[in-house]
Every structure is written in C-alpha cells, then in structure tokens.
Amino acid sequence: MKPFVLIAEDESAVSELLLYNLKKEDYDVAVAADGEEALMMIDERAPDLILLDWMLPKVSGIEVCRRIRNGGANPNMPIIMLTARGEESDRIRGLDTGADDYVTKPFSTTELMARVRAVLRRIRPGLKEDKITVGDIIIDRVAHRVMRNEGEIHLGPTEFRLLDYFMQHPGRVFSREQLLDTVWGSDVYVEARTVDVHVGRLRKALRQGGGEDPIRTVRSAGYALRGD
Amino acid sequence: MKPFVLIAEDESAVSELLLYNLKKEDYDVAVAADGEEALMMIDERAPDLILLDWMLPKVSGIEVCRRIRNGGANPNMPIIMLTARGEESDRIRGLDTGADDYVTKPFSTTELMARVRAVLRRIRPGLKEDKITVGDIIIDRVAHRVMRNEGEIHLGPTEFRLLDYFMQHPGRVFSREQLLDTVWGSDVYVEARTVDVHVGRLRKALRQGGGEDPIRTVRSAGYALRGD
DNA sequence: CACAATTGTCACATAACTGTCGCGGAGCAG
DNA sequence: CTGCTCCGCGACAGTTATGTGACAATTGTG
Numbered sequence: 465m466k467p468f469v470l471i472a473e474d475e476s477a478v479s480e481l482l483l484y485n486l487k488k489e490d491y492d493v494a495v496a497a498d499g500e501e502a503l504m505m506i507d508e509r510a511p512d513l514i515l516l517d518w519m520l521p522k523v524s525g526i527e528v529c530r531r532i533r534n535g536g537a538n539p540n541m542p543i544i545m546l547t548a549r550g551e552e553s554d555r556i557r558g559l560d561t562g563a564d565d566y567v568t569k570p571f572s573t574t575e576l577m578a579r580v581r582a583v584l585r586r587i588r589p590g591l592k593e594d595k596i597t598v599g600d601i602i603i604d605r606v607a608h609r610v611m612r613n614e615g616e617i618h619l620g621p622t623e624f625r626l627l628d629y630f631m632q633h634p635g636r637v638f639s640r641e642q643l644l645d646t647v648w649g650s651d652v653y654v655e656a657r658t659v660d661v662h663v664g665r666l667r668k669a670l671r672q673g674g675g676e677d678p679i680r681t682v683r684s685a686g687y688a689l690r691g692d
Numbered sequence: 693m694k695p696f697v698l699i700a701e702d703e704s705a706v707s708e709l710l711l712y713n714l715k716k717e718d719y720d721v722a723v724a725a726d727g728e729e730a731l732m733m734i735d736e737r738a739p740d741l742i743l744l745d746w747m748l749p750k751v752s753g754i755e756v757c758r759r760i761r762n763g764g765a766n767p768n769m770p771i772i773m774l775t776a777r778g779e780e781s782d783r784i785r786g787l788d789t790g791a792d793d794y795v796t797k798p799f800s801t802t803e804l805m806a807r808v809r810a811v812l813r814r815i816r817p818g819l820k821e822d823k824i825t826v827g828d829i830i831i832d833r834v835a836h837r838v839m840r841n842e843g844e845i846h847l848g849p850t851e852f853r854l855l856d857y858f859m860q861h862p863g864r865v866f867s868r869e870q871l872l873d874t875v876w877g878s879d880v881y882v883e884a885r886t887v888d889v890h891v892g893r894l895r896k897a898l899r900q901g902g903g904e905d906p907i908r909t910v911r912s913a914g915y916a917l918r919g920d
Numbered sequence: 921c922a923c924a925a926t927t928g929t930c931a932c933a934t935a936a937c938t939g940t941c942g943c944g945g946a947g948c949a950g
Numbered sequence: 951c952t953g954c955t956c957c958g959c960g961a962c963a964g965t966t967a968t969g970t971g972a973c974a975a976t977t978g979t980g
Binding site for chain 1: 966967968969970
C-alpha cells in the first residue's frame with residue numbers, strides 16, 4: 465500500500481509544490497490548510513507521515529506536534545517540520561517537541577524528498593505494535609485502553625506508560641532507576657520510591673480485572689511483569 | 693542470519709556512507725538520527741553492533757553507551773564509538789564508558805569495515821549470558837528467575853547472586869574469602885562463616901526442585917557448584 | 921474560579937532478608 | 951578410637967526493602 469502523507473501548510477504555493485512532487489513519487493497525499501483541519505485529518509485518516517508547517521493558522525504546528533506526541537492516536541507518527549530559515553531556537557524546540565526531522569524554507573525539493581524517504585524507511589522498525597497481549601491483559605496503545613478479562617481498566621497517564629513499558633518486555637526485571645529513566649524520562653528528578661507508589665496504583669487498578677497480581681516484585685532489584 | 697548493525701549518527705552524510713558500505717558487506721542495517729531513537733531501536737531490535745556517534749541530539753552517545761552498559765537488555769552489546777578527531781580525553785572516556793572500539797572522524801571506510809568485522813568476530817570469554825544452564829538448574833538473570841526441573845525456585849538477593857556466581861564458574865572451588873569479595877563486595881566485612889549459612893540457605897531452596905545437592909563442600913577449602 | 925484527576929512524598933506497618941551464635945555431628949590424622 | 955578441626959543448621963534479633971493510606975501540590979476542565 466502506498467504511504468499516505470499529510471501536508472499541513474497554509475501557503476498554497478508551498479503545498480502545491482509539495483503535492484506535485486509527492487504524487488510524482490507515488491505517495492497518497494492530502495493537504496490541510498490550518499492546524500485545526502490538520503488535527504482532524506490526522507485523527508480520521510492516520511497518515512504515515514506529516515509535513516508540518518511551523519506557523520499554521522488556528523492551531524500552530526508546534527502545538528499539533530505536541531498533541532500528536534502525547535496523547536494522539538498514534539504517538540509514533542513521523543513528523544517533518546517545515547520552518548522559516550534561521551530561528552535556531554525554533555529548530556531546537558521543534559526537535560524537542562518530537563519532530564523526526566526539520567527542513568528550513570526555502571528548501572530543495574529533492575532534499576525534502578530524500579528526507580521523506582528516509583523518515584518513512586525508519587518507521588518500519590521503530591513502529592510499535594498497536595496492541596500487545598500478555599497473559600490476560602491487553603493494552604491498546606492506539607485507543608489508549610487497557611482490558612483484562614473483558615473488563616476495561618482505567619489507568620492514569622503514568623500508570624499507562626508504566627504498564628506499556630512492562631508489556632513491551634514481559635518477564636524482564638527493571639530497577640526503579642531504569643523505570644524512572646524510561647517511563648518518567650531521564651531529565652526529571654523524582655524519588656525512586658515514587659515508582660513503588662505507581663506500581664501500587666497500577667496493581668490496584670489491574671486488580672479490578674480479577675486474577676492474580678501480574679506484577680512481580682523482585683526484592684532489591686525492582687519489578688517485572690509476569691511473562692508467559 | 694545476517695548481523696544487524698545500528699548506526700546512531702545525526703549527520704546524514706556520514707550515516708548514508710556507513711549505510712551504503714555496511715549493506716554492501718551484507719549486514720542488516722538501520723539508522724537512528726538521535727540518541728532517543730537509538731535507545732528505542734536498541735531496545736526493540738537488539739542490534740549485534742552499534743556504531744555510535746559521540747555527539748548525538750537529545751541523548752548523547754556517551755549516555756547511550758552508559759545506559760547500555762548498566763542495565764540494558766544486553767549489557768555486552770558491542771559498541772564502536774565515532775568521535776571527532778583529537779579529543780584524546782574523549783577517547784579515553786569513551787573506552788572507559790565501555791565502548792569496544794573507537795574511530796575518529798573522518799575515517800577510512802575500509803578501516804571501519806575491518807573494525808566492524810573484528811568486533812563482530814570477537815567473542816569475549818567473560819561474556820555474560822542472559823541465561824545459564826548447569827545440570828538441571830537454569831538461571832535467568834534478566835528475569836531474575838531460577839528454575840530447576842520445571843519448578844521455579846525463589847531465592848533471596850544474596851542467594852541469587854551466590855548461585856549466579858557459581859553458575860558462571862561451574863566446577864570451580866571458591867574459598868569463603870573469595871566469595872565474600874565477589875558476591876558480597878570487597879568493602880563489606882562479615883564473618884567468613886556467614887558464607888556457610890547462605891550456602892545452606894541456597895541448598896535448602898534448591899532442594900525444592902528435587903535432585904541431589906548441586907553444591908559440593910570442599911573441606912577446608914570452600915564450595916563449588918557441581919559442573920557436568 | 922471551583923472541581924476532579926493526577927502526581928510526588930512522607931510516615932508507618934509489615935514482610936523479607938541478613939549476619940551471628942551455638943550446638944552437634946562429620947571428617948581426618950595419629 | 952581419640953581428639954581436634956571443620957561444617958550444617960535451627961534459632962533469633964537486627965536491619966532493610968516494600969506496600970499502602972494520607973496529603974498537599976499541580977494540572978487539566980468547564
């Protein structure tokens with residue numbers, strides 16, 4: 465199937481150019497003229513890649529990016545940011561927000577096409593599964609839902625990320641420090657014991673679905689999800 | 693199966709060059725453009741070798757290296773560091789952090805390919821395995837579990853480390869002092885007889901799995917795991 | 921702004937683990 | 951066989967790690 469690329473760009477001169485070149489390279493393409501429209505189309509048509517203008521009417525490009533990254537249907541959606549020349553700090557903010565690549569306007573179309581290919585090539589391995597099942601627990605990262613034995617489990621954001629991480633590595637033991645690094649992020653400083661509290665909350669929530677505690681405590685080492 | 697090489701490099705000129713050459717030598721190759729992406733791919737695809745740029749956006753190469761070495765899924769993952777010319781102190785830090793080799797940019801591709809082959813060929817004896825099997829005992833250091841004849845054995849932290857150490861050197865006899873040094877740590881002072889107690893506890897736990905006592909007492913010398 | 925949800929810390933109870941003793945039995949030299 | 955040393959193991963008190971309810975601060979929402 466042809467990759468589907470969304471162009472979020474308000475200057476029609478630019479979007480027409482991109483449209484032309486992308487179609488020539490045999491992609492499915494759509495154009496959104498402002499941030500609001502972009503978000504809607506992202507939601508409805510789940511693009512494989514977004515070319516996202518930095519400055520967009522209604523909802524800015526950076527805001528669109530942020531929303532995709534935390535809480536969007538597919539947080540791994542590849543994004544190439546289009547920015548005006550210069551603006552070094554903007555570049556950094558763009559990558560910080562989670563863009564996969566950025567291109568400064570005006571740009572060479574061949575270069576941009578190369579980057580598009582590169583990003584799309586990258587998604588194959590990096591792309592995470594939509595659903596993971598371990599034992600009687602099913603996590604759906606697209607719908608952001610967790611099920612256990614037919615019942616839905618409500619989790620807070622942190623507990624969700626925690627469970628998500630555990631389910632990607634069933635059986636493996638993680639130290640509190642490792643969990644803080646990956647689930648919380650390496651830049652935030654919180655007490656290691658905080659992990660305990662969140663594991664406790666996760667356990668409590670998971671208890672709703674019945675069955676035994678799926679999280680194993682390994683004394684003086686950390687926690688692991690019972691795998692297999 | 694083809695060895696899988698991960699390139700963690702943000703300059704596309706360099707990564708494209710490496711990509712081209714590595715593919716020509718029939719490796720599976722992937723590119724990560726920043727440290728964060730690199731960590732993700734390391735986690736998900738378990739490369740056989742990483743070409744790691746010293747300077748990487750988001751998470752620096754040295755930080756990536758550090759995280760692999762302590763606490764990664766495979767702490768023995770071979771790493772070749774790519775650094776800018778000069779920077780002798782950086783070199784040293786790179787090797788200190790645990791890189792297996794380093795190459796200064798700009799580099800000769802043939803030389804780099806030779807080093808890649810060399811590192812992949814190299815099999816270090818001290819290499820830690822995820823799982824070790826001796827007789828009917830299996831120790832899984834990632835999941836932190838011990839099995840004997842299909843049954844799981846629960847061990848306290850000290851007993852676990854003790855068994856782990858024994859299983860890395862089956863058959864070899866260790867004095868109480870050696871065990872204290874390695875399993876307990878050279879800085880703590882405890883009575884030598886304490887080892888006896890923990891060996892006893894380990895035996896008792898292992899008895900759960902059936903079979904005969906796998907630990908041999910060598911009078912006036914120490915203990916050893918019956919190997920083969 | 922009020923309200924609900926979420927988060928990080930703390931304090932305390934409890935469970936798990938640790939190191940030491942001491943007794944009795946096993947191994948060994950003469 | 952005797953006397954000595956060395957080792958196994960149950961008991962125990964001290965220490966450490968973990969589970970959890972409470973709470974204030976923060977964030978998101980309407």
